[in-house]
Amino acid sequence: MKNIKQLWNYLKGNRSRYFGALISIGLATLFSLAAPLIIKTTIDSVIGDKELQAPKVIQDVIVSIGGVEALKDKLWIPAIIIVAFAIIRGIFLYFKGKWSAEAAEAVAKTIRDQVYDHLQYLSYDYHVKAETGDLIQRCTSDVEIIRRFLATQSIEIGSALFMLLFTIYIMVPMDATLTIISMSLIPVIFVFTVVFFVKVKEAFKLMEEAEGKMSSTLQENLTGLRVVRAFGRQAYEVDKFDEKNIVNRDLTYKLIRLFAWYWSVSDLLSMIQMGIVLTTSVYWTYTGRITLGTMVVFNTYVGMLLWPIRQLGRVITDLGKAMVSLDRIGEILAEKKEKMEEKGENPKIKGNISFKNVTFEYEKGKPVLNDISFDVKEGKTVAILGPTGAGKTTLVHLLARLFDYQKGSIKIDGIELKEIDKKWIRKNVGLILQEPFLFARTIKDNIKLGRVEAEDEEVFNVAKVAAIHDVVLDFDKGYETLVGERGVSLSGGQKQRLAISRSLIINCPIIVFDDSLSAVDTETDAAIRSALKKRRNKATTFIISHRIATISEADIILVLEKGRIVEIGNHNELISNNGLYNRIWKLQNLESNILEKSS
Template identity: 50%
Template sequence: MKNVIKYMKGYRLVFGLAILSIVAATVMQLATPILIQYTIDSIIGTEPAGDLQFLMDRFGRNIMSIVGLVLGIALIRAVFLFLKGYFSSYAAENIAQNLRDKLYKQIQYMSYEYHTKRETGDLIQRCTSDVETIRRFLGVQIVDLGRILLMVTLSVIIMVRMSPKLTVYAVLMIPVLFAFSFIFFTKVQKNFKKADEAEAQMTTVIQENLSGVRVVRAFGREKYEIDKFETVNHGYKEKVYKLIEILAGFWSSSDFLTLVQSGIVLVVGARMVITGEITIGILVAFITYESMLLWPVKQLGRLLSEFGKTTVSINRIEEILSEPIEQVMPYETRPEIKGEIIFEHVNFSYPDGKQVLKDINFKIEPGETLGILGSTGSGKSTLVHLLQRLYEYEGTIKIDGQELKTIEKQWTRQKIGLVLQEPYLYAKTVKQNIGILRNDFEEAEIYEAAKTASIHDNILTFRDGYETVIGEKGVSLSGGQKQRVAISRTIIDSDKRILVFDDSLSAVDTETDMKIRKALKKRSKDVTTLIISHRISTLAEADTIIVLDQGRIIQKGSHEALLEEEGLYKRIWDLQKMVV
C-alpha cells in the first residue's frame, strides 16, 4: 500500500473527490430500503411513520410521491457514480501514463550490462501488462474499498436500529467470509505471479522469433519455433487455468455462504413477523440491507484478489525502478575532445569473475588509425566498449590527457561514434535512419554520408530511393547494406572526434571495403579511428595494429613491421593470402 500511495502522488485530491462521490452514491443507495419499508408499513399498512412522519405530513398517504422520491434518489446516485468513475479513471490513466514514462526513462539510463542480462520480452511485459494491472486497481478497486467499508458500516448501523436481534443473525457468516477472502487472497497472489511470469516468457519467445525471423527462415526452423511457442503457451494456459480454478472456487463457495446467510435472515425474520417482533416492511428492508451487506463482503474477495495481482505487478515494476542508473556525477566534465587515446594497465572482468582484458597498454595520437586483430573472444569488442564506458574498468584510460571516468558518459558517447557488426536499424525510411541523430540534417549531408559509406548508388536503385522504408531492424537490406547505412548514420555527425568500427565492414566485399576506407580517410582525416576486423587487408593501412589473444596484447606495430616477425598476425596474413 505504501507504493500504491506513492504512485497516487499528485492525484490524491482527485481520488478524494472520487471517494466523496462514492460516499454520496452509497448514502443514496441506503436510503431506498427505508422508503420501501415506509411504503409497506405506513402507506399500504397502518403502522406509525416514526422518523419519516414528515413525509406523510408533506405528501400524505401517496405511493406516487414515494415513487418520485425513489426515482430522484436513483438519478442523484447515478450522477455521483458518474463522477466517481470520471475522477478515478482520470487519476488512474494519468498515473499509468506517468508510470510508463518513468519506466521507459529508467530503462534508457540503466547500465548496458543490465540489458545484456535481461530478456526483452520480460521488460515489455512489465511496462505493459503490469502497468495495466496497477491502472485497473487504481481506477476501480481502490475506490471500491472505501465503498465497501462505508456500505458495511452504515448497513449494520441501520439494521441495528431496526432490529438488534435480527442483526446478530444477519452477520453470522461475515467473519467466515472475511477469513475465506483472506485465504483466497494469498492463493491468488502466488498463482498470479506464476501466470505473470509465464506470460512474460511467452512474450519473450514471440519477440525473439519476430526479431530473428531471417535466421528462422534461413535454417528452416519454423517447426522448431512453433513447437517452442506451443510449449510456453501451454504452460501459460495451465497457470492461468489454475488461477481461474481458484477464482471459480472462491465465487461458488462465497455464493453458497451468502445464500445460507440470506436463508437464515429470511427464516428468522419470518418468525419474528409472525410473533409481531418486527413488521413486514422491516423484514423486506432487512433483506435488502442484507444483500447490500453481503455484496461488499463478497466484493472484498475480488478486491483482495486484484490487490494480490497488483502487489505482484508493483514488485516487478519496483525491481526495475530500484535498479541503479547512469547518473552525471559532480566531478564529471565535458572537455573538448580531439582524439588522443591512452590505455595504461587496463584490466576488465565480468561480474562472474571471468577476466577478459589483461594489462592493456597503447597510445593513439589524434587523427591516427588503430587496427585491432584477434580471435573470437579475445576481448576486441570489450576493449572498444570501455571507451564509451558501457562497462567500468580497472586501470587508466585517458582521452586527451583526461581520465575517462571523470568525463560525463553521455558527452563521451556523443563524441565517439560506434558502428557495430550487427547494427540496429529502425522501421523507417533510409533517409530517416541515416539522419536519426538529429532532425535538422540537410539532404546534401545525408547524401554525402551515404556516398562516403558507398551505399548511395545502392539506395538510388531502391523503389522509393531514400524514402524506402527498410523494415524493422533493416530486414529488407542485405548485411553489407545494413552495415553501410549504419556507417552513414555515424559519420554524418561531424561532432564525432573518435570513430570505432567493430567489425562493421565484415559483410562487404574487399573492393567496397577499400572504397569505404579511402572515403573515410579523406572525409575524416582529423578523426581518430579504431578498426576491429578479421580481414588484414582492412587493417593494413592503420598507423598501428595490435593483436589480441586471450585478453592480452601479444603483438603491436605497423602492418609491415608485424609481417617481419613470426607470430599470429603473419600466420593469419599467410592464410588469407592463400584463400585469395
C-alpha cells in the same frame, strides 16, 4: 505497506479526484440504502397501521404533504421518491466512474513515463542481460493491471466498507439481534477471502513470470523470423514456444481453479446467510416481533451487503495482481541509473589515446582484458584482430565508457577517461556495431538520428563515404524509403553502411568500427576505407575485423588473445613474425588463392 505507499506517491496530483470518487460512491451507497427504508415506511405506516418511525426530516416532509393519511391516496409519491433517489445515485456513480478513471489514467501515464525514462538511463550492462519481451510486458500489461485496479476495484473496497457501516448503523436500531444474525457469516466470508488473496497473489506472480518468458520467446522469434525460415527451424521454434505456452496455460488453470473454489464457496456461504435471515425474519414477523417492513429491509440489505462482500474476492484478486505488478515495476525502478558524471570535464577531443596497464572483468576474478597498454596519436588508425572471446569488443566499449575499467589508466588527450563526462565522451566516440539497429523510419531519418538538424547535402556526403549513396538512389523513394522494423527491408551490408553514415554525420573525432564492415564485399570495404582517408579532419579510427585485407593498412595493429595483447605493430612488422597474425594472414591468402583457381 511499501506498495500502498508507492501507489499513494503515484496518486500525487490526482488525490482530490480519487477522494471525490470515494465520496461519490459513499453518497451513492447512502441513496441506494434509502430506497428500502421508504418501502418499509410505506408498508408499515402508509399501507399498514404502524406508528410512523422515521428521522425528523422525513416526518416533516410527510406532514408538509398532508401526513400519512394523504399518502394512502397518493402511493405514487413514494414511488417517485425512490426513482428520484435512483437518479441521484446514478449521478454520483457517474462522477465516481469519471473521477476514478481520470485519476487511474493519470497514474498509468505517470508510471509509464517514469519506467520508460528510467530504462533510458540504465547501464549498458543491464540492457545486455535483460529480456526485451519481459521489459515490454512490465511497461504495458503490468501498468494496465495497476490502472484497472485503481479505476474500478479499489473504489469497490470503499463501496463495501460504506455499505457495511451504513447498513449496521441503520439495522441495529431496528433489531440488534437480527443484525447480529444477518452478519454472522460475513466474518467467515472475509477470512475465506483473505486466504484466497494469499494463494491467488502467489499464483498470479508465477503466471506473470511465465507470461513474460513467453512474450520474450515470441519477441525473439518475430525478430529473427527470417533466420528461422532460412534454416528451416520452424518446427523447433514452434515446440519451444509451445513449451512456454503450456507452462503459462497450466499456471492459468491453477488460477482459474482458485477462482472456481472461491466463487462456489462464497456463493454457498452467501446463500446460507440469506436463508438464515429469511427464515428468522419471516418467523419473527409471523410472531409479531418485527414488522413486515422490517423483514423486507433486512432481507434487502443482506442481499445488497453480500454482493460487495463477495466482490471483495475479485477486488482482492486485482489487488494481488496490482501488488505483483508494482513489485515488477519496482524491480526496474530499483535498478540504479548509470552515473553520468555531469560535473565531469567536457574537453575538446582531438583523438590522442593512451591505454596503460588496463584490466577489466565482468565477474570478479575473471579478467576479460588484462594489462592492456598502447598509444595512438590523433588521426591514426588502429586495427584489432583476434579470436572470438579475446576481448576486442570489450576494449572499444571501454573507450565509449559503456563499461568502466577496474585497473590501469585510459587517457584521451592527456585527460583520464573517468574524469570526462559520459554524455560528452559518447558524443565524441562514434561506435558502429557489427549488428546495427535501424529504426522503422526513412533512410534519411536514420542517418540524421545523431544530428537531426543536418542538411540534406551532409546526408548525401556521408552516404557517399559509406558507399551507400548510389544504392539509395536506386530505391523508388530514394532517401525517403522506409527501412522497415529493425531495417528488415535492407541487406546486412546495406544496414552496416547506413549505420556508418549515421556515425559519420556526427563528425566524431574518434570512430570505432566493431566488425561493422563484415557484411560488405571486399571491394566496397576498400572503397569505404579509401573515402574515410580522404575526409577532412580525419578521425582517430579503431577497426575490429577478421579480414587481414581490411586492417592491413592500419597504422597500428593490435593482436589480442585471451584478453592480452600478444602482438603489436604494422602489417609488415607482424607478417615477419611467426605469430598469430602471420598464421591468419597465410591462411586467408591460401583461401584466396584456392578461390581464384576454382573460379
